[in-house]
Amino acid sequence: MRRRTPEPYLWLLFSGGGVVAALLLPVLVLLFGVLMPLGVLDWPSAAHLAALLDPVVVRLAVVAVVVLCLFHAAHRIRFTSEELLGVARFDLIIALLCYGGAVAGGVIAVVLLF
Amino acid sequence: MTTAYRPRRDYGWFLRNRNYAVFVARELTSVFVAWAIVFLMVVVDAVLNGGDPAAFAGRPWVIALNVLTLAATAFHAVTFLNLAPKATVIRLDGYRIPDWMIQGGNHSAWLLVSAVVAYFVLRSP
């Protein structure tokens, strides 16, 4: 029996995160990060936004988006840094740091939202 | 007899050809993805815990960074959705659905999702 590898699971999270990030992030950054601060659009009222976040499903979804996107980023950062800097022999540490960061982000999101 | 020459490690490989550079750029969009999440969490925090999202988002450096982030996440979206057919070969009747159809579907989904999100956010109460 060969050693089991966690890569399939990490890759699934990475791919899911990639899809979620691709579908959601550009529009959110466009609205909240660019158009509203620049005054092209008005900020919606805090109450409206809070209302949007009110249902539990939405909160859970936000947590999922956060976790997936962070995993996506963590996965790519792990591999790219190893390839660019040639530090693949420290893979275990790098992987722990990257995925650890993603998990931490998830925890913070839970704390914020619930 | 191992007299073969083993080339030294090439630290600048990603500068050797345009495609490599595009690849690295694609991978580095992930840093912006991470930042986008951080930024959105700050906004969420402000919304839920009584802060002013506009104050943080309005700082010049944050706007500048977000303009870059917009470009990066859009680039991420385009590349990611374009590459999807490679992993998902779909066959109907034994013949393969051409890549452009799958890509077209992905991009339509992206537009749709974006429109829905924008609608809910901007719908005035």
Next chain:
Amino acid sequence: MTEAKPQQARQATPKRTITLEVSRYRPGQDEEPVFESFEVPLMDDWAVLDGLNYIKDQLDGTLSFRWSCRMGICGSCGMNVNGRPRLTCGTFFTEFAEPGAGPIRIEPLKGFPVIRDLVVEIDDFLDKLRHVQPWLIREGEELPLTSEYAQTPAQLEAYKQYSMCINCMLCYSACPVYVLDPDFIGPAAIALAQRYELDSRDMGDRFDLLNLDEAVWGCTFVGECTRACPKHVDPAEAIQRYKVTAAMRSILPWSRSRR
């Protein structure tokens, strides 16, 4: 018979010449590869390989390189031409000969140890091919040698593309992951595994051979392997498809079916 003598026609009045900068590495003589320049006739229908043969035949008999079929099918003449992995028998001077173009640089395929001049070591690559068990695996009783296993054109089509690999290794040379980490099983070997995995006649299961950090999970989808491949095998696709298969198999361990 008065037949034309192609060999002579070949050398008929070259209009111009072109410079080939050829990487030389002579063990025991050179510490590391050095470039040597040769002037060769710039003929319209010459490939880079014809230029190298001109050097070997007329200018310097000590230049070493591999070639055989000169028709893009044996896979032995892969080299780095102006920084890109190419089959030299299928790369023509006309591509580089616009006025003002510099010399053509010819180096051994990147990512492999250099035995001499343009010849690289490929045994490790062959071990990788063998690792994926590239043969048809059957279980149970064999058909007698009087009838074939049926396979419809559509079933053939499902793996055909991955069976077109000529083992030229251009994809390895193009893949930064392989060049940085030679343990990576690499594009052609995984495409070959897929060639059998997707063959309707094959009953084998190469999950344990492919679901490894140094097999499909080593690939970060640079995609350059596919761009380099002269036979349109699309190894990048083969790998990404197996990633999906392997991931599904991992979360649904009971799903043994491969298709």
Next chain:
Amino acid sequence: MIDVLIVGGGGAGLRAAIAVAETAPELSVAVVSKVYPMRSHTVSAEGGAAGVIGAGDTLDEHCYDTISGGDWLCDQDAVEAFVAEAPRELIQLEHWGCPWSRERDGRVAVRPFGGMKRERTWYAADKTGFHLLHTLFQTTLKYDGIQRYDEWFVTRLIVDDGRVHGVVAVDIRTGRIETIAARTVILTTGGCGRVFPFTTNAAIKTGDGMALAYRAGAALKDMEFVQYHPTGLPFTGILITEAARAEGGWLINKDGYRYLQDYDLGKPTPTPKLRSMELGPRDRLSQAFVHEQQRGRTVETPYGPVVYLDLRHLGENKIDARIPFVRELCRSYQNLDPATDLIPVRPVVHYMMGGVHTDPDGATPIAGLYAAGETACVSINGANRLGSNSLPEILVFGRRAGTAAAAFAREHRQAEPPAVRSQGEDERRQLERAREGNPDGERIADLREEMQRTLEGAAGIYRTGAELAKAADTLAELRERADAARVDDTSATFNTELINLLELHTMLDVARTIVACALNRRESRGAHQRTDFATRDDAEFLAHSLVHRAPDGAPSVGLLPVTITRWPPGERVYGRD
């Protein structure tokens, strides 16, 4: 000591290796090849492999096509064995995974081929040889017992007292010269097209195995029969497969006229008709070209006169489905698209009917020495091979030679005689001397070119006694000059100049036998056409040429009767019925 040592990693060699591994797993088997096996020339074969399978076809018809195609110079017992076993070999390949092209219902598809009365040519698009070789190679990887010596060049057979004992070989990579002792040796080194200047053959086809056997005292058979393929691309000599004509391509001259109708090959029809016109045998088509040229109806190009192969009426879809490689080759190497343009073609040296004299089990008169594939002459090809008979030949006789050698090795377990060591030492000294270099002599390439020109001039499609006699002298003299050839490369590592020198020597030996046999055969038959003896002469020459190396190194030619079983010699009829 290795039980079965196979020299050559092409189709014949790999098939032999598997046969040994399967039938005699307790024996040791090794494949020595001067290139990695999947680079062997079998990889270039395009069109297909003949084997009776379809309804309405019979073994007898395949026999008859082969024998009449070979102008009655085939040994009919060998042909019968070959035809009977070909289909099971092709099915065996299928069972090993070969991606044969298929009919809609999943059965293997067959296509027509030149000189064949029925559709019986199996194909894998137009990369049949490629798929066949890779399937065989990948299948050998399954057997741990098959050892490989990749990129080792065999320079000598060790023969003592009428029995083979092994080979001497150079490891090209390190330059190490080694004696490999073996109980049996199978030569599967392929053909020798490179003795001619304009050939479809890959660079490695230099007739090494023929020369090895010849020098060791074995006979070569029917060496005068050199096949010209009618459709090679000018300049490169790259082959445009006969499948292009089988799918409906036309040969036209400079006036757009399907000229084959003028040469007793039938009447033009819009769709291909078996054994007629463009589907006639290769010797007759190549000869027709020469006559067209003499009538001034060919087109002059910088690379000699050409006619055109017209595929335009087949349409893009059919071309892409059936002969995609033809399109790929035309686009890359001729800068034209067969879907819209005419392809310039001319006859090109393609295949060697002759080779090492063997019986139908591949055995040579030297005990323990076998040969199979293009390097051997069993003989099933006679005076002219039919297209698509060679791939099944390498399978059928590769397997037979493998099995026979295994049986021999099992029964004859000899001890190593002292000759092994002494002959090995002798060879080593010679090779080391060659590697010391020689700054003076003539360039290898120049000598090679002179040899090639000599052969093309004298032993081309049409030959005369006077020219052949002159060529024999030129070649004898070239042989001497080659001993003093210039060698600059004194390195041990990957010394390809040394290999080129060794190949020049083998080619010269082979070239001399071709000319000697051609000179001796005072008749015209199949691919051997003498303008001074223009007809077939069954009374004297219904016989194989057998050529031995005389003590002075010159070839000495004799005759051996042809085996006739059921098909007495008759007229070769194409396009009339």
